[in-house]
Amino acid sequence: MNLADLNKVALAMVAPGKGLLAADESSGTIKKRFDAIKVESTEDSRRDYREMLLRSQEAMSKFISGVILYDETIWQNAKDGTPLVRLIEQAGAIPGIKVDEGTQALPNCPGELVTIGLDKLAERLAKYYERGARFAKWRAVIDIGGGAGSRGVPTMTAIRVNAHALARYAALCQAAQIVPIVEPEVLMDGDHDIDRCYDVTQRLLNRTFQELRVQRVALEGMILKPNMAISGKKCPKQASVQEVAEKTVRLLKSCVPAAVPGIAFLSGGQNDEEATAHLDAMNKIGNLPWPLTFSYGRALQAAPQQAWSGKADNVAAGQRAFSHRARMNSLASTGKWDAGLEKQAA
Secondary structure, X not given: OOHHHHHHHHHXXXXXOOEEEEEOOOHXXXXXXXHHOOOOOOHHHHHHHHXXXXXXXXXXXXXXXXXXXXXXHHOOEOOOOOEHHHHHHHOOOEEEEEOOOOEEEOOOXXXXXXXXXXXXXXXXXXXXXXXXXXXXXXXXXXXXXXXXXXXXXXXXXXXXXXXXXXXXXXXXXXXXXXXXXXXXXXXXXXXXXXXXXXXXXXXXHHHHHHHHHHOOOOHHHXXXXXXXXOOOOOOOXXXXXXXXXXHHHHHHHHHOOOOOOOEEEOOOOOOHHHHHHHHHHHHHHOOOOOOEEEEEOHHHHHHHHXXXXXXXHHHHHHHHHXXXXXXXXXXXXXXXXXXXXXXXXX
């Protein structure tokens, strides 16, 4: 492992004013997104859509530091034969790859999940590196039990098992000279309030960093991709933007070592503007040991998907919508966003 090189890539991923595009939807997830815009999900339509994003010159060169790809996408070529990974590199961004293989039921823990994909991961990472990937992503999913009757979820078992797998993955990545994005996600589904989210996320982050140390992962060569401290979607009392920002910053300061090069949040089901406003409010607080930026999927892609709607004539409109969202989040990552900017034409 060359830690200096890993650290250099990690710092480039969280460069000022830049963040990550999560374009790593599984075939099942992107089919749902395409169904919503009445586009058939085929290998070609998925390729065309992602090529549109990657050829958005303004967004890719100014605001996007790296792109998380799905296994299908990393091997695909653009219509003119250029590998999609080359399009990313030509824009000055870094190709990355999602390497987990989804979730399965966690034995003896009803309703809880564990992320799988460690088997043969070392061999897969070597192939991805050869293809151009310089960072990877693995997502652990932690559910918060809904209602007063299920306070037992998440169990300590789910937290430990998922934190252990995240650290195993991270160690394998660094051995393959690939920067791991460590993504422990507490889901925002449910009716829990922000304080319950805070408590569960704190337990999860503390356990994750414990496991990372046990497995000798170099913190300087990784990126953290956490959820924000936020109310559950069904919670009758939704926390304000300021409360989300203050509690998330306090949470991170209590759990995340300063050695980590940067934190790139997931949007986790927030709408476009919410995800941007929360990120901006945190950066306005300032005085943080690490850069806070974005690693958004839906919050960057919902608008361009809608504008594109599968039609070649709409490519330019899709790219404008993507550039606008990327620019808004770039401003938020430096605390310079303002809601008024959303009203201006993209």
